[in-house]
Amino acid sequence: MLIRKPTDIKPSDITAESVFLNRRTLLRSAGFLGASTLLPQAHAADEEIPAKYKRLTGVRPSPLSTKDAPNRFDEISGYNNFYEFGTDKADPAAESGRFRPQPWKVKIDGEAGITGTFDYDSIVKPHALEERIYRFRCVEAWSMVIPWVGIPLGEVLKRYNPTSKARYVAFETVVRPAEMPGQKYPILDWPYVEGLTMAEAMHPLTLLVVGVYGVELPNQNGAPLRLIVPWKYGFKSIKSLVRISFREKQPPTTWNISAPDEYGFYANVNPAVDHPRWSQASERRVSSGVGSLFASRQPTLPFNGYAAQVASLYKGLDLARNF
């Protein structure tokens, strides 16, 4: 049997041609024109996005976006790990209908000048929304390219005047078993908690996300507010955030509590450090449809391809031990 080598399968073979061509044209024009609100809407026009998702306005494209072709909206919103809604990839989409993302409040506490409970608008509204097309790499060795809409987390954090004692930032997901059926079972320790070093949290790539494809976040993607740290495995990018705490000491993180030998605090994407049960050297770029059935995996890049921007954060750190 003759099987084509992986390298000659280009994104253009996988994505619908119209989407692909249109995206390139628009990206190019956006590049020439500078800031433009055209881009997110352009994605949305090519995509079938259910009308129930509210369109976000004033979204600007970002030079930090990747040139890779984004996954389709139905892939991004239909294939999720969000154990609060169930452990199957289809559960979050199927089981999150009862979840109410608004009104929403976030508690900000710890080593900062300004602390308290703040509503969604007071956190998000002072900032301009950006579209960031990022690679997303799950620890389970699949990946997507996702056009997030959000704001740099660092700019938000600065407004709360973290003190010199603030060396880490801890995050917490909402607990609502009545709306999140997965939380009825102790699969993980609820609430889901995550953490970053201050330098990671302040890095310009780290995003506080409110939407995808120019519309507000679907519940299954972590509505209304989630983190995206594109150079780390997906489980670091905590969803449905209700608490941000500035800490002096490294905070506990959910998957590390659950299986410390398999998931570390840093969880940087690293093809050289395997998960104890599977290889991290390659990944499957998720793509639905029979047409991509014979597409092969692609190599995983150090820091998910963001090494040039973030590798300096880890100078002198043994990445094999601090996985």
Place this chain on the structure above:
Amino acid sequence: MVTQRQVRLFWRPLAHLACALPLIYLLLELAEVGGLRLGANPQLAIRDFLGEWGLRLLLVTLAMTPLRWITGTPWPLQYRRLLGLWSFAYLALHFVTYFLLDRSLDLPVIIEDIVKRPFITIGFLAVVLLIPLAVTSTAGWRRRLGARWLTLHRLVYPIAILGCWHFYWLVKKDVREPLIYCGILAVLLGFRVWQARRRAAMT
């Protein structure tokens, strides 16, 4: 009373059809008929679907002997080979999917997987051990092997244990589903141990 003719012309074809249903469903999903979809990760969807149905059919196969004891009639044994062969078909396709679609025939990576990843090692071993059972499942082989045939086919017990263990081991965190399979297997094997003891006590 069911006659052999009825078994041959009706019940056995019906059993074949029942065993083929998951495969037909998978083909409909592949063809995207009637809104059926494989989802965003079709390679893994196919692989996992085939593996789960192979394991289910293996457990159903193992249920035939206890079923004979419970019902007191020999009819379940007439379906044991058929079920076992369908289980093998699903599990062989499960492996082929991994080999061909998930790993794109990348032999060094596949070998590394089999050698380095214990859950893949035991899953691979289970499928390999099923091959001699499938080959010798015919009446001719059974006659030729005589008493050794039964000994050989007792391999199905360790194979089923490996299969359930493979499932339990590969799950990231939520082991509820694999534990159900392990529980059913424990009951099916426990039944045999209990029967053997009873028989030993009677003699």
